Structures are given as C-alpha cells and as structure tokens.
Amino acid sequence: MAMAGEAAMVVGTGMIGTGVLLGAASTRKVVLASADAGLRGRLKNSLAGMRWEVYEAAGGAEAMARLDEVRPEALLVDSWLPDLEVGEFAGQIRMLYPAVELMRMDGGADGKARSPRRNELLHALREAQGPVANDTAAWNAAPVAVPVVPVVTRIVESDARRSPEAGMMLPEMIGESAAMRExxxxxxxxxxxxxTVLIEGETGAGKEVVAKAIHRLSDRVSKPFAVLNCAAIPEALLEAELFGHTRGAFTGAVQSRTGRIEAAHGGTLFLDEIGEMPLALQAKMLRFLECGELQRVGDNETTRVDVRIIAATHQPLEKRSAEGTFRLDLYHRLAVFPVEVPALRERMEDLGLLVEHILAKMGERMPRKRLSEAAMARLREHCWPGNVRELMHVLERATILAGDAMEIGAEEIRYRRTPR
Ligand SMILES: Nc1ncnc2c1ncn2[C@@H]1O[C@H](COP(=O)(O)OP(=O)(O)OP(=O)(O)O)[C@@H](O)[C@H]1O
Structure with missing residues (x-):
C-alpha cells in the first residue's frame, strides 16, 4: 500500500500524459471515477504507460465497489460525479480507506467547467506547474489531466476533512437546523x-426520505430500493408478500411468486411501520436478518439473498417490546444503528427552506406562488402534527384557495387540526 504522498510523488513529478515512465518499479492500482468515458479512456492510456493498473468507474457508488474489490493505492476522482457530491464522496473515502491516495482531476476535454472550483484549481495548478504555466500554448495543448497531483490532493483533502463532521446536507433532505445536520x-x-438501520420519527417527518438517502449514498445505488408498508398489507398476506410463495402454497396461489425481499436482491428493502408486523412473522424476519436465507411460503428450500434492511417506525418499539407486542430480540437486531428524524415543530428554523422547496416543486406543475409575511407567520404558529407531509398539503390547499393571485395570504392557510 502506498504511503500518503508516495503516489502523489510518482505522478506529481511529471505530467500525466507525457508517457514518461516514472519511479515505481512494480504496478500500482488506481481507480478512475468519472462519468466521462472519453476522459477515462485517455487517462487510462496515459496512466498505463506509467505502470498504473487502471480500474474505471462511471460514478461514486461504482468507485466504492471497485475500491472494495481491488484495494488500489490511489483513487482519481473527477470534479463532478453523477450520483454523489464529490466533497461527500471524498469524506467517505477518507474515512473508509484512509490509506488510499485521493486525487481530484479537472474538467472535461471540452474545457467546460464542471464545478465552481475549476478556476480555483486551474489557478493553483498553473502556480505549481512551473515552466508550463508560463507557456500558454503548451498549457492549452496539454492533455486534460495535466494537473500536478500534490496540489489537487491538497484541495480534495480539505474537502474531505470538512465533509462528514460539518454535516453537509443531502440534496433531497431539506433543512439546515442542527438536528437535520446531525x-x-x-x-x-x-x-x-x-x-441494518432503524429510523424512528413521527408520521410525515421524512423517514422514507432518510431511507432513500441511505440507499442513494450506498454502493447498492444501482440495485433496487423496494418499499413495503407492513401496516398496509393484510396480516394473512404479509408473509407471502415478504418471502414469496410457491404454486399451491395456499388457496389462490395459482403460481409461484417472488417476495419483496428477493426482489430487492443486491439492494435495499425499506420496511415501513415495522411495529405492525405480526409476532409470528417477526420470528421469521429475525431468522432472515441473522442468516441471510429465506424460505418461500410452501417451499422446503432456502434461498440466500443479499438485502440491506432499513426499518421505520413511528411507535416506540422498546415500549412495544415491554408490552409483549414486539420481539425484543428483533428490536435489538433492527436497532443496530438507530436514527431519529426530528419532528417539524422541533426544527421550525427549517420552515422557510421547506416552504421554498415545496412551492418550487409545485411551481413545476402550476404557476409558482409566493407566501405573504402574514401567511408565513401563520405557518410558524402551527404545531405540525403531520410534519412535512402536512406542510405540503397545507401549501397545496392554500395555492388552490389563492386562485389567480400570485401571493398566498394568511386566510388561505387552513388546518384540519387545531393550532397550538
Ligand atoms: N427533509 C425533507 N425535505 C424535503 N421533503 C421532505 C423532507 N421530509 C419529508 N419530506 C416530504 O414529506 C413527505 C413525507 O415524507 P416521508 O414519506 O418520508 O415521511 P414518513 O416519516 O416516512 O411518513 P410515514 O410515517 O407516514 O410513512 C414526502 O413527500 C417527502 O418527500
């Protein structure tokens, strides 16, 4: 494994693309993460000439999988990735693979900026480049990956250090309060x-949003994200729905069917309202979580399935366990990593951002309206028992009630429950 700085030295003493064979005697492995296949191809050629064994990845999640597989010395990341924010991604890599040399490369062959940092990078690179920096023709003609690596590395590392601790928000999860950052x-x-993750929180607070975010940031992102609401399926059908069944397993089972767990193979299964799962089925679920094997209803064979389970509940499961309606062993198995989604009334400082986000979303379907100060004040007085979902409904109703007016007034803000 390369020491920190060693890979930087090997690449950094020359320019990628010159074809110069540098110091390393044996082949090293590098993962190239970029959505741009052309860029990957060009870099691959250059790096291969420098005794790097190159593994390509079209996005962040794929790069994670490659890292796990190949354990490379270095990771070269584009300044933009289709599935993950580069700063967040760099943070994850720093945490999970501290020995991997992390480098960020610059824009595409078309020279178009890919991130606001491009100019900053170019400036830093020109500074560090020495003679080439003063030779505009050489600079312009140089391959895309001319970057001198130590400079690039330093920039990425400062991103990485900031990322996990600073609690940067996730794109679909609106809110900048301390609770949401945490x-x-x-x-x-x-x-x-x-x-396995157990998400706790009131109805409408965003438990499914959190489950999706976990899936999206995992290396399972290209595999299914399946949802099953345990409260929405009749008890008698829930087992077959989850585990699948064989033909003739029960009256009406005219053909065999794959269950939701199997259908989510390789991906994530989100079990909403897990507290509603019948006790008998809880035992079967626990067996699956412990050994990763399932038995379809009516089948003697077992099947191995690789699924990450994320469960959610609005009920305190520990209390339900004490009452005997939820298995304590299953609760402990699910709550390996519990997270709590804060209720909207506990993060009212996020109200403005959420309103903006919801009005902008509604603006995609109908003319976008704005909220009067009085209407906003009225929203602030409410206690939001239905959380973000209730806010969405209130704003949708208000938009309709406002008719042709572009501004929503306080009188259009109406609740179905009594404000506090
Ligand atoms: N932080 C958030 N940012 C943006 N939208 C959000 C946020 N939280 C929730 N929402 C939106 O609010 C609605 C309800 O969210 P979600 O379904 O995730 O809640 P839930 O806690 O799973 O609800 P339930 O307990 O009823 O299943 C969804 O339309 C979701 O997109």
Missing amino acids: LARLIRLVAARST
Whole structure:
C-alpha cells in the first residue's frame, strides 16, 4: 500500500500524459471515477504507460465497489460525479480507506467547467506547474489531466476533512437546523455499510426520505430500493408478500411468486411501520436478518439473498417490546444503528427552506406562488402534527384557495387540526 504522498510523488513529478515512465518499479492500482468515458479512456492510456493498473468507474457508488474489490493505492476522482457530491464522496473515502491516495482531476476535454472550483484549481495548478504555466500554448495543448497531483490532493483533502463532521446536507433532505445536520452526518456514516438501520420519527417527518438517502449514498445505488408498508398489507398476506410463495402454497396461489425481499436482491428493502408486523412473522424476519436465507411460503428450500434492511417506525418499539407486542430480540437486531428524524415543530428554523422547496416543486406543475409575511407567520404558529407531509398539503390547499393571485395570504392557510 502506498504511503500518503508516495503516489502523489510518482505522478506529481511529471505530467500525466507525457508517457514518461516514472519511479515505481512494480504496478500500482488506481481507480478512475468519472462519468466521462472519453476522459477515462485517455487517462487510462496515459496512466498505463506509467505502470498504473487502471480500474474505471462511471460514478461514486461504482468507485466504492471497485475500491472494495481491488484495494488500489490511489483513487482519481473527477470534479463532478453523477450520483454523489464529490466533497461527500471524498469524506467517505477518507474515512473508509484512509490509506488510499485521493486525487481530484479537472474538467472535461471540452474545457467546460464542471464545478465552481475549476478556476480555483486551474489557478493553483498553473502556480505549481512551473515552466508550463508560463507557456500558454503548451498549457492549452496539454492533455486534460495535466494537473500536478500534490496540489489537487491538497484541495480534495480539505474537502474531505470538512465533509462528514460539518454535516453537509443531502440534496433531497431539506433543512439546515442542527438536528437535520446531525441526521445527515449519521446517514453519511452508515450509508456505505450494509448495517441494518432503524429510523424512528413521527408520521410525515421524512423517514422514507432518510431511507432513500441511505440507499442513494450506498454502493447498492444501482440495485433496487423496494418499499413495503407492513401496516398496509393484510396480516394473512404479509408473509407471502415478504418471502414469496410457491404454486399451491395456499388457496389462490395459482403460481409461484417472488417476495419483496428477493426482489430487492443486491439492494435495499425499506420496511415501513415495522411495529405492525405480526409476532409470528417477526420470528421469521429475525431468522432472515441473522442468516441471510429465506424460505418461500410452501417451499422446503432456502434461498440466500443479499438485502440491506432499513426499518421505520413511528411507535416506540422498546415500549412495544415491554408490552409483549414486539420481539425484543428483533428490536435489538433492527436497532443496530438507530436514527431519529426530528419532528417539524422541533426544527421550525427549517420552515422557510421547506416552504421554498415545496412551492418550487409545485411551481413545476402550476404557476409558482409566493407566501405573504402574514401567511408565513401563520405557518410558524402551527404545531405540525403531520410534519412535512402536512406542510405540503397545507401549501397545496392554500395555492388552490389563492386562485389567480400570485401571493398566498394568511386566510388561505387552513388546518384540519387545531393550532397550538
Ligand atoms: N427533509 C425533507 N425535505 C424535503 N421533503 C421532505 C423532507 N421530509 C419529508 N419530506 C416530504 O414529506 C413527505 C413525507 O415524507 P416521508 O414519506 O418520508 O415521511 P414518513 O416519516 O416516512 O411518513 P410515514 O410515517 O407516514 O410513512 C414526502 O413527500 C417527502 O418527500
């Protein structure tokens, strides 16, 4: 394994693309993460000439999988990735693979900026480049990956250090309150593993949003994200729905069927309202969680399935266990990594951002309206028992009630429950 700085030295003493064979006697492995296949191809050629064994990845999740597989000395990341924010991604890599040399490369062959940092990078690179920096023709003609690696590395490392601790928000999870930042930090920490997660929180607070974020940040992102609401399926059918069944397993089972667990193979299964799962089925679920094997209803064979389980509940499961309605062993197995989604009334400082986000989303379907100060004040007075979902409904109703007016007034903000 390369020492920190060693890979930087090997690549950094020359320019990638010159074809110069540098110091390393034996082949080293590098993962190239970029959505740009052309860029990957060009870099691959250059690096191969420098005795690097190159593994390509079209995005962040794929790069994670490659890292696990090949254990490379270095990871070269584009300044933009289609599935993950590069700063977050760098943070994950730093945490999970501290020995891997992390480098960020610059824009594409078309010279278009890919991130706001491009100019900053170019400036730093020109500074560090020495003679080439003063030769505009050489600079312009140089291959895309001219970057001198130590400079690039330093920039990525400062991103990485900032990322997990600072609790940067996730794109679909609106909110910048301390509680939401902490939640985002926990999500980033657990996403890369296959750990079972138990999400607790009131109805409409965003438990499914959190489950999706975990899936999206994991290396399972290209595999299914399946959802099963345990409260929405009649008890008698839930077992077959989860585990599948064979033909003739019960009256009406005219053909065999794959269950939701199997259908999510390789991906994530989100079990909403897990507290509603019948006790008998809880035992079967626990067996699956412990050995990763399942038995379809009516089948004697077992099947091995690789699924990450994320469960959610709005009920305190520990209390339910004490009452005997939820198995304590299953509770402990699910709650390996518990996260709590804060209720909206506990993070009212996020209200403005959420309103903006919801109005902007609604603006994609109908003319976008704005909220008067009085309407906003009325929203602030409410206690939001239905959380973000209730806010969405209130704003949708208000938009309709406002008719042709572009501004929503306080009188259009109406609740179905009594405000506090
Ligand atoms: N932080 C958030 N940012 C943006 N949208 C959110 C956020 N939290 C929740 N929402 C939106 O609010 C709605 C309800 O969220 P979600 O379904 O995740 O809640 P839940 O806690 O799973 O609800 P339930 O307990 O009823 O299943 C969804 O439309 C979701 O997109």
